Amino acid sequence: MTQSLEQLRGEVDALNRQILELLSRRGEVVARIGQLKSEEGQRHYDPSREDQQLRELVALNPGPFSDATVKAIFKEIFKASLNLEEVNDKQVLLVSRSKQPEDTVLDIGKLRIGGKAPPLMIAGPCSIESEEQMMVTAAFLAEQGVSILRGGAFKPRTSPYGFQGLGPEGLRIGKQAARAGGQLFVTEIMDTRDIEIMSEYADILQVGARNMQNFALLREVGRSRLPVLLKRGLAATVEEWLYAAEYILSEGNASVILCERGIRTFEKWTRNTLDLSAVVLAKQETHLPVIVDVTHAAGRRDLLLPLARAALAAGADGIHVEVHPNPATALSDNEQQLDFAGYREFAAGLQPFLEAATRYRQS
Numbered sequence: 001m002t003q004s005l006e007q008l009r010g011e012v013d014a015l016n017r018q019i020l021e022l023l024s025r026r027g028e029v030v031a032r033i034g035q036l037k038s039e040e041g042q043r044h045y046d047p048s049r050e051d052q053q054l055r056e057l058v059a060l061n062p063g064p065f066s067d068a069t070v071k072a073i074f075k076e077i078f079k080a081s082l083n084l085e086e087v088n089d090k091q092v093l094l095v096s097r098s099k100q101p102e103d104t105v106l107d108i109g110k111l112r113i114g115g116k117a118p119p120l121m122i123a124g125p126c127s128i129e130s131e132e133q134m135m136v137t138a139a140f141l142a143e144q145g146v147s148i149l150r151g152g153a154f155k156p157r158t159s160p161y162g163f164q165g166l167g168p169e170g171l172r173i174g175k176q177a178a179r180a181g182g183q184l185f186v187t188e189i190m191d192t193r194d195i196e197i198m199s200e201y202a203d204i205l206q207v208g209a210r211n212m213q214n215f216a217l218l219r220e221v222g223r224s225r226l227p228v229l230l231k232r233g234l235a236a237t238v239e240e241w242l243y244a245a246e247y248i249l250s251e252g253n254a255s256v257i258l259c260e261r262g263i264r265t266f267e268k269w270t271r272n273t274l275d276l277s278a279v280v281l282a283k284q285e286t287h288l289p290v291i292v293d294v295t296h297a298a299g300r301r302d303l304l305l306p307l308a309r310a311a312l313a314a315g316a317d318g319i320h321v322e323v324h325p326n327p328a329t330a331l332s333d334n335e336q337q338l339d340f341a342g343y344r345e346f347a348a349g350l351q352p353f354l355e356a357a358t359r360y361r362q363s
Ligand SMILES: C=C(O[C@@H]1C=C(C(=O)O)C=C[C@H]1O)C(=O)O
Pocket: 030, 033, 034, 044, 045, 046, 047, 049, 050, 053, 077, 078, 079, 081, 082, 085
C-alpha cells in the first residue's frame, strides 16, 4: 500500500495536535504543582523527580527514537514546565508589575513619591545626637528644599559598644526638628516592640539593610499603616529584596519605598558597590518607588554627586544622602556625611539633573 505524501502529512498534523493538546494539559497540571510548591515554600526545581521520570520513560521507550533523544525531548519539556511554574509564581507577587501595571504613587502629607512625581531628596544625619544638631540641620535642609528629614534614634551598630542612638528621646527630637523644617521624618525601626512609639513620631519607618530579612519586623511594619522605606540588605539579591517587600505588602501595607544602598563586593575603594542595575530591575519588575542611598553606597564624599546623577538617570524616584552640621564630630559614619557647605555644592551639582529627570518623567 502506498500512501501519498499529503496523506502522511495529514497524519503528522493530527498527531501534532494531539501532542500539543497533551503538552498543554501537562502544562496545566505542572502549574498546579508549582502553586502547591509555592504555598509550601518548596523549591520548584526537583532533579530527582525529573530523573525518576526519565528512567521510567527510557524503560518504556518503544523506539524508533533513541533513549538519548527521548531524554533530551523530555528534558526540554521539564525546562519549559519549570519556567511555567516560576512565571506563575512571580505573577502572584503583590509587588510585581504583572499584578499592578501602574506605578504606586505614595501621598504622604503634601508629598508625592513615585510615578511621575519629581524625584525627591531625603537628607539628614546618620544619628540623632542632640536637639541643637537636629534643629540646625532641619532648618538648613528646609532652606535647601529637602522635604524628608532622616536621623536614627535606634542605631544598628556593628559593635555593641558603638553609640546605639538616643532612643525615644531621639525620636522626639527628630519629629520636632522635622516639623520645624516643615519636613517629614523618617527613622529606622529595629525592634517589633518599638512599633507603637515609632508610630507616634515617625512619618516613614525605615527598615535598615541589616534587618531586610528580619521577617518578624517586616510583618510588623506591614501591619502598620505607615509608609516603609525598605533598604536592600548588604548581600541581598534583588529577588530577596523584593520578597522582603512582599512580606510588607502581604500584611496589607502597600506603601513601600525600595532603597538601593550598595552591596558588598570584592571592591575595596568604595564602602559598598552601588548596584544601578538593581534600581532599573526593581523599577521594571515592581510598581514601587525606588530611591538610592548614595552615602552608604559610596562611603566616600567624592563619589556622591556622580552616583546621584547616575541614579536619577537610571530612573530613581529619590536620593538619600547623609548631612551633618559637623561630620568630624559625628558619633557615627563621620567619614561619609556631608557638611552644609558640602551639601550645598552637592545639591547645586545635582539640580540640573533633578530638573532633567523631572521633565523626562513628565514627558
Ligand atoms: C512539576 C514539577 O516540577 C518541576 C518540573 C518537572 C516536570 O515538568 O515534570 C519535574 C520536576 C521539577 O523540576 C514536579 O516537581 O513534579
